[in-house]
Amino acid sequence: MKFKSPKPRKSGKQLLVVFSFIIVLIFIFFFLFQYEFFETEYTEISEEKTDPLTADYDTYFLDDTRENKKIKYGYELFVNTAQYLGPQNGKREKAYSGNNLSCNNCHLKAGTKPYSGMLIGVINRFPQYRGRENKIGTIEERINGCMERSMNGNPLPPNGDEMSAFVAYMKWLSRFSPENGKVKGAGYARIKIPEREVDLEKGEMLFIKKCAACHGENGQGIPLRDYAGYLYPPLWGDDSYNIGAGMARVITAAEFLKTNMPYGVSYDKPELTDDEAYDIAGYINQKDRPDKANRELDFPDLKKKPVSAPYPPYADSFPVSQHQLGPFQPIMEFYKNEYGIIKTK
Structure with missing residues (x-):
């Protein structure tokens, strides 16, 4: 009688060793690639979700x-x-x-x-x-x-x-901003420009009430004690911006004031009305300040000059006083009819 020799069986220990070896390989493979995988995934998600207005700029x-x-x-x-x-x-x-x-x-x-x-x-x-x-x-x-x-x-x-x-x-x-640089909150907020001349008396009263606590009744600000500079800057006089600055224009200054002054207010919670910002801006910019060297060279194409630019020459016949204090709507209407240019400031 012939007997078939039984096939050798793998013991439970051998199977356990093989299974453990496979598990170890899986773990090695996972740990070799997980850092690169998760790093790439995290970076892409972070860049997509970072809001430029709430990012950390410290x-x-x-x-x-x-x-x-x-x-x-x-x-x-x-x-x-x-x-x-x-x-x-x-x-x-x-x-x-x-x-x-x-x-x-x-x-x-x-x-x-x-x-x-x-x-x-x-x-x-x-x-x-x-x-x-x-x-x-x-x-x-x-x-x-x-x-x-x-x-x-x-x-x-x-x-x-x-x-x-x-x-x-x-x-x-700008590292979180879109390629075109268009971010909500750029520039200044628009105001509804009053259809009248600046009221200088009202502007002075509002300045004393709303602004003088920081900038002084004489508008010379509060200098730092130990360093050059100001805690609150002067708004006119020899140490202020000159007549060629954008802030020397009534409309631009009023837009800035509306959403930023008194210090601490914001676009969502302004304290000044459009009319108040307009009158304060006009009052401030009627004060003496440094001239701008070679300002006659500004705006080679005079048609591009803002209607509230406080110094001549202009491409129109309106008086300097109206360019400084308004009303600005007739000047804007002139450029629209004469040159087809729509001006907002």
């Missing part, structure tokens, strides 16, 4: 890489302009600003507050056409426009450390 937490140092220097220049670039900075070769204002005085919260000349997204909108120069301009030229007008000073060297730092800071502020 430079304090940036490390000291070369680029981050430049960003932090740009922030310092922006909020403490007078200490670095003002006439009292201790370095004559760096005194590009002619007054002791800071960029932060007009572009509030270091350029991040909506409807206060907010800078979030702004660099993505350059190069851009500007009627004041009647050409396509760079962000560097725009910055120097502020230096020569709001800061009543001289242009920064286009390739210097300070210009590079300003640009780096603006790029950093």
Whole structure:
């Protein structure tokens, strides 16, 4: 009788070893690829969901890489302009600003507050056409426009450390913005322009009631004690913006005031009415302030000049006083009928 030899059976221990080996391979494969997989997934989700208006813009937490140092220097220049670039900075070769204002005085919260000349997204909108120069301009030229007008000073060297730092800071502020740079809260909020001349008496009363606590009845602001600059800036006089600045226009100033003053208000919770902002802006801008060198060269095409630009020449025959105090609607109507140009300020 022949006997078939039984097939050897794998023991339970052998099966357990094989099964464990497969499990280990799965874990090894998972851990080799999980970091790259999750990192990519997280980054894509983060970029899609980051709201440029609620993002973190605190430079304090940036490390000291070369680029981050430049960003932090740009922030310092922006909020403490007078200490670095003002006439009292201790370095004559760096005194590009002619007054002791800071960029932060007009572009509030270091350029991040909506409807206060907010800078979030702004660099993505350059190069851009500007009627004041009647050409396509760079962000560097725009910055120097502020230096020569709001800061009543001289242009920064286009390739210097300070210009590079300003640009780096603006790029950093725009890192979550869309490619076209269009972010809600850009520029200033529109107001309904009263169809009348500015009431200077009412503007003065409103200024004393709403503004004098910070800026003083004489409009000279409150200077910092230990450093060059202001806690609250002067609104007229030798240390204020010059007549060529955008804020010297009644309509522009009224738009800024409506959603930003008194300090602490916002677009959603304004304190001034359109009429009140209009009268205060007119009162402030009737005060003496520095002239702008070569201002006759502004707006080579005079048809592009804002109706509230406070200095001639103009492409119309309306008096200077009406360009300064209104009413502005007849001037706007003239440009619409004569040149087919619709003006809003």
